[in-house]
Amino acid sequence: xxxxxxxxxxxxxxxxxxxxxxxxxxxxxxxxxxxxxxxxxxxxxxxxxxxxxxxxxxxxxxxxxxxxxxxxxxxxxxxxxxxxxxxxxxxxxxxxxxxxxxxxxxxxxxxxxxxxxxxxxxxxxxxxxxxxxxxxxxxxxxxxxxxxxxxxxxxxxxxxxxxxxxxxxxxxxxxxxxxxxxx
Numbered sequence: 001x002x003x004x005x006x007x008x009x010x011x012x013x014x015x016x017x018x019x020x021x022x023x024x025x026x027x028x029x030x031x032x033x034x035x036x037x038x039x040x041x042x043x044x045x046x047x048x049x050x051x052x053x054x055x056x057x058x059x060x061x062x063x064x065x066x067x068x069x070x071x072x073x074x075x076x077x078x079x080x081x082x083x084x085x086x087x088x089x090x091x092x093x094x095x096x097x098x099x100x101x102x103x104x105x106x107x108x109x110x111x112x113x114x115x116x117x118x119x120x121x122x123x124x125x126x127x128x129x130x131x132x133x134x135x136x137x138x139x140x141x142x143x144x145x146x147x148x149x150x151x152x153x154x155x156x157x158x159x160x161x162x163x164x165x166x167x168x169x170x171x172x173x174x175x176x177x178x179x180x181x182x183x
Contacts, residue, residue: 156181 150162159171161181170178 150164152160153163153169154161156171159173161169161171163169168180170180173179
């Protein structure tokens with residue numbers, strides 16, 4: 001069925017290639033186009049006259065103009081009211097943003113103070129620990145204890161002894177660091 005339709009379509013198109021158009025047909029087409037263009041122009045002129053008359057009637061109707069002016073005044077008042085409200089909302093948002101910015105600056109300064117205090121106490125604790133462990137054979141590392149919870153397997157000098165995943169035993173010193181125990 002598809003092949004049949006395709007063949008019919010091809011034959012229909014091929015007929016256009018071989019057909020010759022006569023000059024009378026061309027003239028009649030040109031004349032038809034000219035008549036149509038003239039009738040379209042006449043129709044457009046008539047439509048323009050109707051629109052012109054309609055516009056004059058609308059312009060002469062003063063009550064319609066007064067109604068439109070009153071509606072425009074109402075819309076203008078509403079727009080002014082909305083603009084005032086938007087301006088106050090904008091000012092409030094700006095004030096809130098300034099407050100949030102000052103709060104963030106205060107929090108940042110508090111964090112910096114806390115960090116400085118932590119460094120001071122950490123340094124003090126390290127110097128104390130160095131003095132105490134001067135003669136011990138215990139190996140200390142400067143690494144921080146990982147967040148992974150290891151198993152508690154005993155006690156060493158009053159501290160809990162943990163066993164890591166590879167079997168190493170350590171305790172957490174006063175600085176919060178791991179101190180490995182040699183067997």
